[in-house]
Amino acid sequence: MLGVDYPLYQPGEVGRVGAEVSPYTRESLGITYPKVDVDTLYQAIDKAAPAWGRATPDVRMGICLEILDRCADQLFENAHATMHTSGQSYIMAFAGSGANALDRGLEALAYAYKAMADVPATASWERTFGKDGVAKLHKSYRLIPRGVGVVICCATFPLWNGYPALCASLATGNPVVLKPHPSAILPVALFTSVCRTVLAEAGFDPNLVCMVADTREEPATVALLGHPRTAIIDFTGSPQFGAWIEKHCARKLVYTETAGCNSVLIDSTDNLQAMAKAVAHSLCQASAQMCTSVQNIHIPAAGIMHGDVRVSFDEVAGAIVNAVNEYLKNPMVLCGTLVNDTIVSTIDHYRELAHEYGILLRDSGPLTYSEFPQARTASPLIIQVDKSARKIYREEIFGPISFIIKGDDIDGCLADATENARDRGAITSHVYSIREEFLNTAVDAYHAAGASVACNLVGMPINFAAAYSDYHVSGLNPAGNACLTDLTFVTSRFRIVQSKRMI
């Protein structure tokens, strides 16, 4: 597909845009996409919308299921596209913005179906009022979509929210405009094509799903968000922009998933190496560019219990650094690349801050991938600090930068971590302890801060959020106002009107 005009033809095309560069080859993909006049596009969407709004939930569900099935056929293509735009490793691209995201899409469809099926199609009703005899009514109910749903996809896992948000809006009758990040358009374009093809095959107007591509220099997002026909906004991306949308678009339906200061709290363990490996995996995976990546590792100054043996703070910190180094012996599949140059500058910035605020436990450096000598990479930067560095570790930092934070004691560590979750957001939080009582205390404390929590996870990627059993994002702290996916992710996307006729 390199160097082609991507075959997507939408109303209101006024030119072509596209400036994607592979983080692996550092070469331009040379692919262009429609640059559209938003008002003209929305006029076409307005024409497409009524027939879709009138279609039965079963018809819409069938089409959405078909879309997901076709996307499953497209997983390998999508994985390559995601790898060379988002910079994920091939396997992470396949999973995180592919198979796992499709699961989330299917889950959103299940919720949409459940919510729509809760409304009956008709009802017979009768009642006697006073002396007037029995009044008999036939009642019919119709589901009315809210308007255009704009789905803002992020740079690193474009379809993680793309599949579920599109499914939630489209199944409930709303047209969808997909807005890819300028550096990761191709995966979204592939998805858009599938949607348009399936819709057209089923006899619907393909403009029910459109894509608006843009560049960093000339962004289109705010125009889409502010358009009067935009009724629903699904956003995945930075906390800053997420907060802006929550504030400025508050009268539309807004679903955000952003990021926070994800923490690990280490009280004790029965397997120091396994625990260190689990934490190190999170620091390395996707170069810590995931919403579930760990940033802040809280360890008491006096160290922790490893079974019956006390292990010093330095030993625990050292075990984590060593585990990271072990992973870096074969880094490409785990670490992938950096999505943009900003992260390189961020690493440089925190390397400087390390000297000011603490101790540089592990410096970041380039990773070497023989297959891709030009790849933009960086190994994890790990900084040891204490609470005097709160100012810097309470910011959400995007990229492979983490803090090992020496707390006064375990209660202080817990207070710090949960306060950060409450004030700055958290999508994942981890506790390691062999003390049942402490685990219960910690779970309660994280929950009180509006955060979910995982206990003693080893032998698996701790960043992993499972469809069908992990409610991803609580909506109770600054890391997002919505959950992927639960009932309330879909119930407001349509409304009910009814007619009743006297029989």
Added chain:
Amino acid sequence: MLGVDYPLYQPGEVGRVGAEVSPYTRESLGITYPKVDVDTLYQAIDKAAPAWGRATPDVRMGICLEILDRCADQLFENAHATMHTSGQSYIMAFAGSGANALDRGLEALAYAYKAMADVPATASWERTFGKDGVAKLHKSYRLIPRGVGVVICCATFPLWNGYPALCASLATGNPVVLKPHPSAILPVALFTSVCRTVLAEAGFDPNLVCMVADTREEPATVALLGHPRTAIIDFTGSPQFGAWIEKHCARKLVYTETAGCNSVLIDSTDNLQAMAKAVAHSLCQASAQMCTSVQNIHIPAAGIMHGDVRVSFDEVAGAIVNAVNEYLKNPMVLCGTLVNDTIVSTIDHYRELAHEYGILLRDSGPLTYSEFPQARTASPLIIQVDKSARKIYREEIFGPISFIIKGDDIDGCLADATENARDRGAITSHVYSIREEFLNTAVDAYHAAGASVACNLVGMPINFAAAYSDYHVSGLNPAGNACLTDLTFVTSRFRIVQSKRMI
């Protein structure tokens, strides 16, 4: 209860307030209620909240069901209280702010239960990742309430939204503050007492349900809405204040039910007298102070078909006026009284406008109730206009004022009525036609405007909204952003956090 300090004792009481006057006797009730310092009250609520949030959904459901059952025992007392504050007739007070409202409360509980039951308590999960063997996790889910729910009750039917809103918030774990209208505090106080008694009997802190009474001169509502612990707002009242809340409290959960320009569209009928009687009933019932009262009656200039016979515009209008006059022979049960003096001024104002904009078809005058010679009453004012009076009939007017609007033809009438519903709101809309094709067209047009519609209702009070089968308020037009009651009325009132532990 006249002349007593109402026995409600809440933290933060700094005095007593209460200035209710019976619209029937025009005498002060002389009842006082706690005047509270809101911050002190919220501190007490903060202490009460955690135990309620931790209670299981089943426990909370049981307590809410018990509250409704006790309220059912209180229906006659509540009817008297509502009659002598809101001014409803005894039977309307019993039904509209009593039995029918209790049904809505039960309906909200059913939805709350359904939404909470959708989240499992626990899950067992396992998956094999690469060479690490099977990872097995035990997952637990906890429902987290959003915060304090403030329920703003209206002057005319204080518990119509009071029961369902309280049930929706309380069942899902949120403390509730009831905010009665200054002229109708007693029914809300009775409800508050029931809630507090049942909560205390079940071992919970009664401050989970509080009431903040105020006066017109010193209103407390905005302080409650703006309080940082207020997370949920349920409002029933004027479109103006509803719109203000939707705009200024947009970052909280806001559920509004206000009012609009409810319309009747008359194309044809097979029973002119029955139709005229049905419409007249709406003009008279509760002196048209209901959110479902009809205001605008659209009739084509050329008249309508009555079976095979053409009937002139004037004859149809005359039939409605005559039917109103017939009801006024025995008005007390149907019309009740006016909730305040403003409505009297409003009637005077529109009597003047009638001469400027059209023809006064029926003047308003006092109604005589032998039992209550001092009652504040007014019979329906009916004004004939054409489209040149759009400016005045497109406002929602609270009280017994209606317009019979001469349209160019039935399509013009339909366009006018549906445009008004879309732009100015509608909670009920009525169409009378013996032409099946026209009924379908009209239903589609009202639905496209975001309005529900009733066809050919006769022999029953057309204002009636039935629990369990009428979705009250569509949320798609300016007459409110929420429905009493559907799934989305409850799903956002709680969030989900989870913990997972490796086995």
